[in-house]
Amino acid sequence: MKITLKLFASLAVHLPVEARSRHRMDLEVEAGTTVAAVIQRQGIPPGQCAIVLVDGAWLAAADQATRVLAEGEVLAIWPPVAGG
């Protein structure tokens, strides 16, 4: 099944070069794939995943290993960032 992975700020380096400027790529994953599995597959240091949203909804770090992604969902991840 297909999901969309968005990696922002310094995490964009974990996307293929051609996808970095738009900070997103479509990803083919097996049914039952969890958020933590995607993070591992892309080689993203878990400690750098400060903001993790699935379809815009916050996912706590403790839930990343059990949250199974569904077809078409958007997983967006940021390192520690803030604004004002």
Add this chain to the structure above:
Amino acid sequence: MAWTKNVLRVNLEAGTCTTEPLNMQWAHDYLGQRGLATKYLVSEIDPKIDPFSPANKLIFVTGPLTGTMAATGGRYSVVTKGPLTGAIACSNSGGYFGAELKFAGWDMVIFEGASPKPVYLLITDEKAELVDAAHLWGRTVWETEETIKLQHQDPQIRVAAIGRAGENRVLYAAIVNDLHRAAGRSGVGAVMGSKNLKAVAVRGTRTDAYHLADPEGFFAATEAGKKVLAANGVTGQGLPTYGTQVLMNVINELGALPTRNHREVQFEGAHDISGEAMHEKRPTDGKANLVTNGACFGCTIACGRISRMDPGHFSVKDKPQYHGASGGVEYEAAWALGAANGVNDLEALTYANFLCNEDGFDPITFGATVGAAMELYELGVLTEQEVGFKLPFGSTEALVKLAEMTAKGEGFGKVMGLGSKRLCTKYGHPELSMTVKGQEFPAYDGRALQGMGLAYATSNRGACHLRGYMVSPEVLGIPVKMEPQDTEGKPAMLKAFQDLTAVVDSAGICLFTTFAWGLTDIQPQLQAACEGDWSEERLLQVGERIWNLERQFNLAAGLTAKDDNLPSRLMKEPAQTGPQKGAVSKLDIMLPEYYQVRGWTKEGVPTAETRTRLGV
């Protein structure tokens, strides 16, 4: 004793500068900067006066940590009665001006009256004099700073000035120091203009301006604080690299990015104007918008954006004066100039931001007013004939023209200078003004983030994100994660944020430290800097006292609980897309509880018990 204990009082009508000792009892009750100047203002003016009356006062003020080695200790504030809101106005700025004022030996400068002719104040350590500014009137901030430095043959003079917007009394005119740092909100620059005061120029060289209560303890406490900032992912890496602008995509993904005058909550062009986009090389000239990051005095975070425009961009191709590096867009400016009116051209936003810095006006209120004008145009209420050109949502050309006209006070720019509340009222649609107490919202939707909606409604200076940044718990999970649509616990959390923010704003340091610092990190620095006992408990009470003093001023000025409100759009028109789809503000649930945790009556008035407890 990190205060200099000296107040400079400038009577603009008489042309006199006099020195008086700082009221140390007030310093102990209100700490400094925001709190202390508010105490002076409240004690010295009638809250009901016209903000442009000579009876209004304008206070430049530092905090006890300003000009010290505390990280980010370069802040100063300008406090007055604001013309945009009719409420207390307190605008905070960084750069180097605040520290210079402290080095010259002053905790604050109180301007009273109005000068019969344009003047600027020149401070050289203990010496202060009003200087004729006829040659500066009509000049931009940038021209003014350059001229003053040349005139006095001193490149190290620090200048805070108004541009033409302040002279023209644009109701959201800013005071800009160090070319692109600004006391930006609530129209403090317009009050300065009404006093015929063009600039404050300071050169401070004193090494005995202030004395730390415990120098060794202060060194240890500030060093510890800097290590915390460096080790934190946000203040050590995120903010220096991407600035506040990194929030653009976060807030858009969350469905909380107000778009096209708050008609929508997600902007299809968000990525184009984001912090990430500022790093991307432009196809036109192969260079990135962002040149480098920048820091204010004593700052170890350095979130500032320094940008250089594409010289071939239509807005500047024949204007080489804008081809150099200058202050780039921060998140709030990029949102207001971009998403709020549907423009996704980063170069145009940068140009408009340059103009806001050059002529001194608040990009948040300006951009939001453009959005309101565009909606009026799309409704057919505002016409091309009236404006002088087409004004649809998304028009880059219109944004650029309106920025130029507002800066110069020309044509429809004069109407733009009124802000969205008066603009929308003038054209019969006050409901389209996205404001609280007359001040425009910043870059977070008050429907999508319930706590931010409450923060806007209750902010003492009108809609503002810097009085209680509920984005921290609702988006960033700092210090704990709260779901955006939940209301439970948010009134109490907001009160804690508001009180802590009042402490930080009164200390002389930057609010951004609080992404890493808690009160436990700030307290030892204040304790070592200031005489007396500054426990965490006492500091929080100081913050609460400041909040209630500001509230009392607003109530005395004529504001009521009815002004703790949000526009009907946020209360009745649900978010249309994204994860917050269907959301409207639940202010009616949260506000009564907020009054209760504040110790206020149902009418939003501090009870006698609360006033007695706080000594307000």
